[in-house]
Amino acid sequence: MAQPSTDGGAAANAAGPEKRYAVEFSASAGEYFRIWIVNLALTIATLGIYSAWAKVRKRRYFYGHTRIDGESFEYRANPIAILKGRLIAVAAIVVFYGVGYFAPLYQLLLWIPLLIGGPWLLVRSLAFNAYNTAYRNVRFRFEGTYGACLKIVLVYGWLVFTGILYPYLKHRLIRFVAENHRYGTTRFEVADFKKPFIGAYANAFGLGFVLAAVVFGAGVVMGQGKAPYLFFGTIVLFYGGLFLLFAYIRARTANAIWSAVRIGPLRFESSLRARDLVWLYFSNLLAIAFTLGLATPWAAVRAMRYRASKTAAIASGPLDGFAEGQAQQVSVTGEEVAELFDIDIAL
Amino acid sequence: MIEFEAAYYDGRTSARKPVRVRGYTLAIQIAGEGLRLDVPLAKVRVDPPVGGTRRALHLPDGAQLQTDDHAAVEALFPRAHLLEGWVHRLERHWLYALAAIALVAAFTWWSVVDGLPLAAKIAAGFVPVTWEAKLGEQTLDFFEGRLCRPSALDAARQQALQRRFAKLTAGLADGYAYRLLPRNCRGVGANAFALPGGAVVMTDALVKLARNDDQISAVLAHEIGHVRHRHGLRMSLQAAGLAALAAALLGDATSITSLATTLPTALLQRGYSRELETEADDYAFQRLREVGLSPKAFAEIMLLLEKDHKKRSGGESRDYFSTHPATAKRIERALTAP
Numbered sequence: 001m002a003q004p005s006t007d008g009g010a011a012a013n014a015a016g017p018e019k020r021y022a023v024e025f026s027a028s029a030g031e032y033f034r035i036w037i038v039n040l041a042l043t044i045a046t047l048g049i050y051s052a053w054a055k056v057r058k059r060r061y062f063y064g065h066t067r068i069d070g071e072s073f074e075y076r077a078n079p080i081a082i083l084k085g086r087l088i089a090v091a092a093i094v095v096f097y098g099v100g101y102f103a104p105l106y107q108l109l110l111w112i113p114l115l116i117g118g119p120w121l122l123v124r125s126l127a128f129n130a131y132n133t134a135y136r137n138v139r140f141r142f143e144g145t146y147g148a149c150l151k152i153v154l155v156y157g158w159l160v161f162t163g164i165l166y167p168y169l170k171h172r173l174i175r176f177v178a179e180n181h182r183y184g185t186t187r188f189e190v191a192d193f194k195k196p197f198i199g200a201y202a203n204a205f206g207l208g209f210v211l212a213a214v215v216f217g218a219g220v221v222m223g224q225g226k227a228p229y230l231f232f233g234t235i236v237l238f239y240g241g242l243f244l245l246f247a248y249i250r251a252r253t254a255n256a257i258w259s260a261v262r263i264g265p266l267r268f269e270s271s272l273r274a275r276d277l278v279w280l281y282f283s284n285l286l287a288i289a290f291t292l293g294l295a296t297p298w299a300a301v302r303a304m305r306y307r308a309s310k311t312a313a314i315a316s317g318p319l320d321g322f323a324e325g326q327a328q329q330v331s332v333t334g335e336e337v338a339e340l341f342d343i344d345i346a347l
Numbered sequence: 348m349i350e351f352e353a354a355y356y357d358g359r360t361s362a363r364k365p366v367r368v369r370g371y372t373l374a375i376q377i378a379g380e381g382l383r384l385d386v387p388l389a390k391v392r393v394d395p396p397v398g399g400t401r402r403a404l405h406l407p408d409g410a411q412l413q414t415d416d417h418a419a420v421e422a423l424f425p426r427a428h429l430l431e432g433w434v435h436r437l438e439r440h441w442l443y444a445l446a447a448i449a450l451v452a453a454f455t456w457w458s459v460v461d462g463l464p465l466a467a468k469i470a471a472g473f474v475p476v477t478w479e480a481k482l483g484e485q486t487l488d489f490f491e492g493r494l495c496r497p498s499a500l501d502a503a504r505q506q507a508l509q510r511r512f513a514k515l516t517a518g519l520a521d522g523y524a525y526r527l528l529p530r531n532c533r534g535v536g537a538n539a540f541a542l543p544g545g546a547v548v549m550t551d552a553l554v555k556l557a558r559n560d561d562q563i564s565a566v567l568a569h570e571i572g573h574v575r576h577r578h579g580l581r582m583s584l585q586a587a588g589l590a591a592l593a594a595a596l597l598g599d600a601t602s603i604t605s606l607a608t609t610l611p612t613a614l615l616q617r618g619y620s621r622e623l624e625t626e627a628d629d630y631a632f633q634r635l636r637e638v639g640l641s642p643k644a645f646a647e648i649m650l651l652l653e654k655d656h657k658k659r660s661g662g663e664s665r666d667y668f669s670t671h672p673a674t675a676k677r678i679e680r681a682l683t684a685p
Contacts, residue, residue: 031398034444038437040596041447044454048595053431057397064400071363072401097587136363137356137411184361293596294448320362324409
């Protein structure tokens, strides 16, 4: 993936040697902790109304401390718009889960609007986040249409039920998300990342199969009443194995995606490692549990710092030639509802 | 006059231009290579401060200035963002952070102890009985076959117990479909539990433990109290509220979907709170009197359960005592019940 691309964008080939920019993340855990806890307290004191401001402040802190070439990112969302979106989202979630608990049959009916509305939420949420993210005073944009997203869901959605073919659907969705982003007027070009992406899942499935066989074997031995200590060993093995598979998929797929993306003269290098992520997630989990949640901001800063340290932008030309596009109107409802329903396709 | 260094972006491209900005009472003057711009202060929109992040000044036509000179920006726009400026000052001091921890901790404590039970009680009032029954069926499905099989007691014995249960539930007319489900449950021990909607599960071990049938009636009356006061539903709503609270406090509102899995199992995972037990006890004492039995039977069976629990402690059985701790106080209340 490291070889130079052959598509030859005009801007890309115009300049000479490549320049490597590390992605810097300069947030401090202590400072972010104070922001986090003060905003949490204010959210409680205002019965949740302030949560929209809290969200914007926390994001602005993270974006502002993320730098490439010494220039930071900006989060520009308007808290009042977010507050309105949240009110709609909370109403939707109460109806959905309320019906689900007490009348599961009716919830099946609710899946139909969710299936049709899901792609709409995804597209609106991506558009809102992209439009409210800027770098060097040039906004990102997301121009994927509802129709195109719905088509992917309808054509490939059934793959979810096959389990083993699910990675192909995920790959299609991520591809849709990535290639419909713009930085200003510059498109994200996405090379084919199907092979490493699906390869990561294939390896994980293979490992998962071995793991299942070992756990099953241990279960058979225990079934004979011997070696009760195996019980704990098996539990540790099972959850540790799941953790490892999860981290492996996260690391490999993120690397595959980012290595395939090109924005004008820019390409990216992502070198996340599964074993680092296992330790990162595991230690974060322990820290959060043992501090009754107070370590949450520290964990968030630490995760982002790791991610930044393993990502680099490589430019074959200057970064000041990106043009800004037209202003547009982007509503927030999709973003807030999608967030509460966990609809998220992360790059 | 205030003077500071900044980066200028014209709003059309990503090009950065280093500039020097001079701020006057009513305008700022931006000067850089090939650039000279006067902008009235009233047309400049400044972002609220967050931590030590770079400040952005939005100029007309989408242009922007970015600077790390926080003092200069504050001096130029002292009255911008009164609310977020105040929040920013709170965020900068550990003392306020400690106060915030205290507030969050106090709120969380209050929510768990008082707030959520109260909210669940109010919310339960809006749930129709038919929906509540569905919740009970889900819970029943969860352990039928997995944990419990039909009772091994002989038919005549079962019929006698059913008659006792029918006597206790006769004429209640509260909309619940009361039914007694005698079950033989592995690893559960002597126990009985009520499910939302009216199903009361009782293990064979409990029947064997009781010295007489009045003692069984006492336990059943207590379980009927749980049903009538909608304790299962209230505990479920409480668990859902707790998960939502945890998600709101810890995550950025994600992982609420995991609520879906918590609810049916919440009933199994823990017993009722002490307040709810007292409520069910009071109902049991009153109902026993109404059908001509003495609440003393309740005290007797509690003592038996306690003894049984102590005898078997060390094992991992989930008996009645482990989910309904029989404090001396509860026994005394039964003995002195009016």
